[in-house]
Each structure stands twice: as structure tokens, then as C-alpha cells.
Amino acid sequence: MEDALLQIRDLHTTFYTRDGLVRAVDGVSIDIAAGESVGIVGESGCGKSMTAMSLMGLLKKPGKVDGGTILFDGQDLTAMAPKDKRKLMGNRISMIFQEPMTSLNPVITVGRQVQEALLLHKREMSRTEAKNRVIQVFQLAGIPDAAKRYQEYPHQLSGGLRQRVMIAMAMVCDPGLLIADEPTTALDVTIEAQILHLMKQLQEEKGTAVMMITHNLGVVAQFCTRLYVMYAGKVMESGTVQEIFKNVCHPYTEGLMRSVPDMESKERLYNIRGMVPSMLHLPKGCRFCPRCQYSMARCFDQEPGLYEPSPGHFVRCFLFEPEKGEEKP
Amino acid sequence: MASFEQAASLAARAAVNSVKEQFSSQERMAAIQRIEEEELQFLPKPDTIKTKLANMCRENKAAALSGAVLAVMAFAIIFADKLTSYDPNAVNLMERLLPPSPAHWCGTDDLGRDIFTRILYGGRVSLLVGVIPTAISMVIGVILGMVSGYIRQLEAVIMRLADIVLAFPSIVLAMVVMYTLGATTTNIFIALSMIGWAKTARVVRSQTLSLREQEFVEAARAMGVKKWTIMFRHILPNCLPSLIVLFTLNIPDAILSEANLSFLGVGTQPPDSSWGLMVSQARSFVQSSPWTLIFPSLAILIMVLALNFLGDGLRDVLDPHGR
Amino acid sequence: MLKYIIKRILVTIPVLIGVVFLIFVMLSVVPGDPLTVMMGEKVKVDVIERLSQSMHLNDPWYVRFAWYLWDAIHGDFGTSYKLMRSVSSLIANAFPKTLMLAVTAALLSWAIGIPAGIISAVRKNSLADHLFMGFALCGVSIPAFSVGMILQNIFNGILPVSGFSSPRHLILPALVLGWNAAGTIARLTRSSLLEVLEDDYIRTARAKGLAPVSVILGHALKNSLLPVITMMAIQISSLLSGAVITETLFSIPGVGRLAVDAINSRDMPLLQGTVIFTTAVIIAGNLAADILYSVADPRIRVEGGK
Numbered sequence: 005m006e007d008a009l010l011q012i013r014d015l016h017t018t019f020y021t022r023d024g025l026v027r028a029v030d031g032v033s034i035d036i037a038a039g040e041s042v043g044i045v046g047e048s049g050c051g052k053s054m055t056a057m058s059l060m061g062l063l064k065k066p067g068k069v070d071g072g073t074i075l076f077d078g079q080d081l082t083a084m085a086p087k088d089k090r091k092l093m094g095n096r097i098s099m100i101f102q103e104p105m106t107s108l109n110p111v112i113t114v115g116r117q118v119q120e121a122l123l124l125h126k127r128e129m130s131r132t133e134a135k136n137r138v139i140q141v142f143q144l145a146g147i148p149d150a151a152k153r154y155q156e157y158p159h160q161l162s163g164g165l166r167q168r169v170m171i172a173m174a175m176v177c178d179p180g181l182l183i184a185d186e187p188t189t190a191l192d193v194t195i196e197a198q199i200l201h202l203m204k205q206l207q208e209e210k211g212t213a214v215m216m217i218t219h220n221l222g223v224v225a226q227f228c229t230r231l232y233v234m235y236a237g238k239v240m241e242s243g244t245v246q247e248i249f250k251n252v253c254h255p256y257t258e259g260l261m262r263s264v265p266d267m268e269s270k271e272r273l274y275n276i277r278g279m280v281p282s283m284l285h286l287p288k289g290c291r292f293c294p295r296c297q298y299s300m301a302r303c304f305d306q307e308p309g310l311y312e313p314s315p316g317h318f319v320r321c322f323l324f325e326p327e328k329g330e331e332k333p
Numbered sequence: 334m335a336s337f338e339q340a341a342s343l344a345a346r347a348a349v350n351s352v353k354e355q356f357s358s359q360e361r362m363a364a365i366q367r368i369e370e371e372e373l374q375f376l377p378k379p380d381t382i383k384t385k386l387a388n389m390c391r392e393n394k395a396a397a398l399s400g401a402v403l404a405v406m407a408f409a410i411i412f413a414d415k416l417t418s419y420d421p422n423a424v425n426l427m428e429r430l431l432p433p434s435p436a437h438w439c440g441t442d443d444l445g446r447d448i449f450t451r452i453l454y455g456g457r458v459s460l461l462v463g464v465i466p467t468a469i470s471m472v473i474g475v476i477l478g479m480v481s482g483y484i485r486q487l488e489a490v491i492m493r494l495a496d497i498v499l500a501f502p503s504i505v506l507a508m509v510v511m512y513t514l515g516a517t518t519t520n521i522f523i524a525l526s527m528i529g530w531a532k533t534a535r536v537v538r539s540q541t542l543s544l545r546e547q548e549f550v551e552a553a554r555a556m557g558v559k560k561w562t563i564m565f566r567h568i569l570p571n572c573l574p575s576l577i578v579l580f581t582l583n584i585p586d587a588i589l590s591e592a593n594l595s596f597l598g599v600g601t602q603p604p605d606s607s608w609g610l611m612v613s614q615a616r617s618f619v620q621s622s623p624w625t626l627i628f629p630s631l632a633i634l635i636m637v638l639a640l641n642f643l644g645d646g647l648r649d650v651l652d653p654h655g656r
Numbered sequence: 657m658l659k660y661i662i663k664r665i666l667v668t669i670p671v672l673i674g675v676v677f678l679i680f681v682m683l684s685v686v687p688g689d690p691l692t693v694m695m696g697e698k699v700k701v702d703v704i705e706r707l708s709q710s711m712h713l714n715d716p717w718y719v720r721f722a723w724y725l726w727d728a729i730h731g732d733f734g735t736s737y738k739l740m741r742s743v744s745s746l747i748a749n750a751f752p753k754t755l756m757l758a759v760t761a762a763l764l765s766w767a768i769g770i771p772a773g774i775i776s777a778v779r780k781n782s783l784a785d786h787l788f789m790g791f792a793l794c795g796v797s798i799p800a801f802s803v804g805m806i807l808q809n810i811f812n813g814i815l816p817v818s819g820f821s822s823p824r825h826l827i828l829p830a831l832v833l834g835w836n837a838a839g840t841i842a843r844l845t846r847s848s849l850l851e852v853l854e855d856d857y858i859r860t861a862r863a864k865g866l867a868p869v870s871v872i873l874g875h876a877l878k879n880s881l882l883p884v885i886t887m888m889a890i891q892i893s894s895l896l897s898g899a900v901i902t903e904t905l906f907s908i909p910g911v912g913r914l915a916v917d918a919i920n921s922r923d924m925p926l927l928q929g930t931v932i933f934t935t936a937v938i939i940a941g942n943l944a945a946d947i948l949y950s951v952a953d954p955r956i957r958v959e960g961g962k
Contacts, residue, residue, distance in 0.1 A: 060863055087867075124864065282375040294368045323346045512927070585797065598920065626809075
């Protein structure tokens, strides 16, 4: 994808901990085109949030991006001066977090917190204009009584409303890319549906690209057109949602899908055996091999490359390695 | 949701491959088991107080050094009579106010007594005053704190009592108690214990309040375990890390309180000596003989500083959210 | 909000009565007949009888306590045995000096302690952090009178080292008293700011594209200073405690000095009066800090919070 809005190439993020190096993101490449919505899926600790944090420059110590490039609109975020990068953050790229209860500053009114982003990035705007714009965005975000809510503190709002405020904050500067890190995980199921609906609607109206980080394949199926499956810091499978749901290739993706309860199936719910490996000590060979029900001898000592069983569908698994002499499809 | 057809095809691919590789399922299980065993070594180890202390010594050099300094000081104070040949109270008017020299490492005071010797012996009072009232007040504080956190009927009484004690400026209350009881070393212990318990009680109470809501305490209650058993067997051990920290940080407070009381004339009485008393006795000779002031002040500073460093280090590893 | 303040005020009343009671009981058990302390051995019996009557000395202790409480509420703490003046007027004379000393020391400690704490937290583990924290820890680790004596020695002839007749007299005692307080404030500001900087909303603020300075000043500082407000209340207590030492050392005729003099001359009403007054000031200070805290924190100020 040459004209992608966001191009992450071979990104490496490492945590230099007391007990050793943790390669939280280990050579991840992701593309997102303008206006596209892309899902990043995986169990917790697989590096999906860390990919987003590296992109936003929000890594906590001792974490550090130590390899790869992140091109946004043709500019490399990893090589940019912090000052220039801050001009993009909250403006062209914005982010929604998992914890609506704690992500807003308890001692500042929600209106001012949203207005702050606007005043920071749209210098020409006066305070009154900014306030009116915030109230307008609050209404778009489905916050009832927007003018009244503007002056309230976070503790006066419910979790769902707070997440709507977060969305308003992220959308107020009309960003090109919105990163949503498990935006609905902490919410009730009914609220979850509303929030996803709202995000979908805003995305379509504004033409914003969305990077949806989630462990919930249901959310991806509803929301995204393309999908990356991550495991232990690496992308294991990627392709369009349609293709992957129809023709699942990687045993890990298959495991994830079979772990979703299905009302029609009488079969016992599947679970992937074992647990996510300690990131301090990854197995030699394929990272998934000890938990994979199809693992072969070579999986235990060689790392699989990325193979393309069908156009645009990539899998990191030896099962899909083209036979020698066989032409790449 | 997943297509089972697909799963079947994955399995078929795998089957073909294993035949090709002649990789039996036993070999496969062995390989998995090997990896899982390796994994086990990298599981996060449970943090015991011991491993936490080891971490602190490795990472917080100031705290580790402070521990060593305290050990040396305690050793010197306890074996004072082996380390110096002078008598702390022997008056020698021929050797008044001598500056530090090889014979008198820290000089002599206005009565010709060796200051180094007096610091070692005076350290006994300061050390005892640091440890004993702190220990007593913590025992009282822990019991009252747990009771007021666990038995709601007694909460108001105990906490108002603590409020009253904490309302006083501590030196003033200690002063009044010493005035009432009379100025002796034993009474310093009593005075400081009477004041110190309130702070501990508050900390322990708030911890008890949050612990009593936890599942393991509710489980014990549901099983019919008696109140007192719950308090001492389930709640107390969980307060232990913050109590260790509190203990370390309360000792310097007590040492400074004794020094202040001695300065005000209601603490340690001559001819006994404590570091605080030595400093305040130096008042008249500071101009001409600054060593009479400097060395006992340094003794207090080093011991209290070391205890504070150690306490801060312990808090970082044992009780990161306590303040 | 108003309800909270009223409730908070009501809670202090039993504490205040408890304070008076505790001091009264402790000082009642001290051996020695007050009248002997007051006028020496040779006094006529009828004089003693008359004075005992007017001072309620013949009544049981609880009646005397009731009288004492009643008088104290009306601002009457009795008459000093030694100075033969009403305790209230002695305190009224001395308190402004103590207050000036404490306020100067407090201002000094905030002006130094809060910025030092902020710099230490923001530049954690830098040289500045280690220097500030070392200095702060020394401030709380050395007895105030040691520092005071050393300063008196160094500045003898440059600055006044005793008495209280000009603002210049305030410099050294305020420095001694303020160093300790600044140390406490700096340490608290640092740890509280470090904790706040880990909070999720700081990440939100950074994700907005705010510069680090704006994140700290605009988002972290207000939250991290909330515990510092509580600390300031506790500080009133330690400042008044410390004033006892500093006033004695620098011969400042404040309330602390009055209390020490009362002990040395076994002047019971004066001791009772000064201790109760000081404690009442502390209780009032804590109350003020609590109210200030509830105004500063919208989670308490705005009702409807959880």
C-alpha cells in the first residue's frame, strides 16, 4: 500500500527491565489507508497497546522504540523533533483509552479539558468560539445537555458519558487517524454497542482512519475492514476481515475465533491451551508452537516467515509455506 | 463463528507435514514440555519480604549504606566500654575544652570529659529512647488501631482519643507529661509512648478497614473464625510491611523528641548524658570550642539520617503507596 | 458542602474538650500546693482560705474542671502564679510574635519546598533531585537547636541572634524553623507529584499534544498539591512545636517561650493556658485546611459525586 496514511515498518519497541530485555513489539509492520478502519487483535500482553503507545510517543520508562519507522502522511514520527510531533498529537492523530473512569483529570471540568486540545492546535480560534465548538462536538458525541455537561467534573459523569467525552476530545480537531485502545472493554455491553455505533458514525462522517485495538473479534467484525492478529510482539496474520473470517489460516487466529461462544454450536467452548509466554524468555522457533495444536518439528527450532496464501492475506506459519518449486500464488 | 471446515483443513495440512517430517506425537509433547519447563524459571517469583529487601539493597545504595552505618553505630554504642578507655563521667579540670587530638578524638568538654567517649555512652540513651518507646507505642497503636478498625463500637472512642493526642504539638505534650511525671529516662519512655501510639493507630485502622473488606477475611468470617483470631492471624500479617516502615521512621522521631526535651531541660538529666543533652550543654562554649557542639550534633544527624534513608528505602519496596 | 463544614466543626468540639480535660488532669496530679508556689511558705491562714475559695481549690476535681472549662470558654485561663497577670493577656501579648515567626517560616518553607519538590519529581534521579532531597532529609534529621546554635555562631555580629525587636531578628529563627518544614513539604510534593504523573489522565493530556511543562503545570500540579494542603495543616502543629525550641534558643518572648518558662517556674495556670491555647490554634488550623481542601477538590466540592 504505497499511499497509506500510516505506514509502520519493522517497528521494534523494547523495555529494558531489571530482569532482562522485553521486546514488546518485535518487527511489526502495519498499514492504514486514509479513512480505513483496521483492527489489531490479540490477547493482553501481545504488544498491541505498546504498538499504539510507540506511535503516540507515550511509552513509559524503561520502554523505548529502538528500530523501524512510523510514517504518517510521509513524515517519520520516530525521527521527528518532540516539538513537531506534539503538533500532530491530539490534532492529526488522536487516541482514546481503555479506562474512561481514570483518563480524565478529576479537578478540571470536562469542557475545559476538551477545549484545551482545540486552543492548543487551532491558534486562530478564540475562547468563545472554541467553547461553542466543544459544545457542538459534545452534541455530535451524543452527550445530552451538552452546554450543562461542559461545566461538569468527570466524577459527575457515568462511564459511558466519560467515554463520549474522550471521543469528543479525540475528534474535536478532526484528526486523520484515531487510535482506539480497547475503547469499550470497561463498559457495559449495551453502552459498548452505543459507543461503537457512535464511533462508526463519526468515522464515516469525517473520513477518519481508525486503528481499533481490541481483544474482541466481535468488535472487529462489526467495525473493521482489515485486521492484524498479534501474538507475543509479532503480527501473525493479516488481511481483510472478510478474507480472514472466511479463510482463517493461522492456528492462533483459529483458536481465537473458536474461543468466542457461539449460541448455535453444541460443541464445548474451545480454549487455547497454555498461556502467553513470558516476554523475557520466548521459545526458540515459532512463538506460538507450544500452544499450537498443529505444531511440527521445525516449528520448535525455526521461526516462520510471512507467507501469502491468497493475495493480501499474510500468515506467519509454516503450514502455509509454499512448497519448494511451487509458484507463489 | 469459526469455520470448522477450515479447522479440518488446517489439521489435514498439519497431518501431511508430520508424516513428511516423521515427527511423532510423543516427540511433539516432549518438545512442548521442555519449553514449558524452561518457561517456569522465568515466571515472576513471588515477592517475599526477604526478596524485596534484597532488591532494595541492590538498587537503593543509600538505604543499604544506611543499614551498614546503623549496624556500625549500634555496635560501637553497645560495646562502648571496649572501644574507649575513658570514663564518660570522669571530671578532669586540667583537660577542659581541649580541641580534637589523637588523645581525644572529638576533644573534651567543659569538665574535661572525653567527648568521643560521652558520645558512645550517650548513644545508649539515644538508642534506647529511639527503640523502646517506639516499640511500646507501636504495640499499643497496632492493638488499638486493629480494634477500632474491626470492632465498630469502639471505633469512635479510640479514634477521638487519637485525635486528642494528635491535636497537641508533640513537644508540648511531651513537656507536660515530663513535668507531671518528673524528668527521668524511664519517664521519657512513658511520655513518648503515650504520644506515639496515635499515629500508628490511625495507619493500622485504615489498613484494617480496607483489609476487612477483602475476600480472605470475609471467607474466614464465613467459616466462623473468631474476631481476635482474624485480627491477629489474618489482618496483622498483612499490615506487617507498613509496620516495619513505620517502625523505622518512628525511631528517628523519638530520638529527636528526646533531644528536644533534653534541650528544654525536661529530658535526660546530668550526669547521665544523651546526644541531645550534650548539644544543649555545649551552648555556652560554642564560640570558643565549637567541637563540643559539632560532634554530638553529627552523631544525631548521622543516625537519624541513616534511619530516614533506610525507612524511605523500605517504604519504596514494602509499602509503595503508604505515606 | 455546608453540611460537611458544619459536621467537621462539630467533630472538633469533643476533641477540644478532651484536650482541656487531659491537660487539666495531668497538671492536677502534680504534687505541690499552688498557693505555696504562688506566695511562698509564709502566708496567713485566712488569706489561704479566701484564695482557695475564690480559686475553687477546695472543690472536688470535676467541679474545678467544670469551672475551668467555663472560664476558658469565656477566654479566662486564670492568673499566672509567678507573673501575677492574667494568663489570657500574657498569651495575647506573646502570640503575635509566635505567629509572625511561624508564618514567616511557613512562607519560607512553601517558597522553597514546593518548587524543590516539583523539580525533584520532574527530574527524578538527576543531580538536582539528589541535592534537593539530601538537603530536605537533613532538614528533618537534625535537631533544630543544633542548627540554630551553629547559625548563631556563624552569624554572630552579622545578624541579631537573640531577642525580638526588628524584622531582622526574625531571619535566623525563621530559617531554623523553615528548613525542617521545607524539607517535609519538598519530600511530600515530590512523592505526590511522582504518583500523579503515573495517572491515566496525564497520559490523556500528553496524547493531546501538550508540552511537558503544560502537562505538569496544568494537569499534574493541581492534583498533586491536594495532599500538600493537608500537610500544611499538620505543619501548623510542627511549626508551633518547633517554635517552642526556636523561641527558647533565640529568646523570643512568644507562646512557646511562655510555656517553657511556666514549666521552669512551676506556674500551672500559665502552662495550662499556653498548652490549651496552642492546641486550640492547631485544631482551628486543621479545620481551616480541611475546608480549604474541600474547596480545592471538586470531588468533594461539587455534590453528586460518588
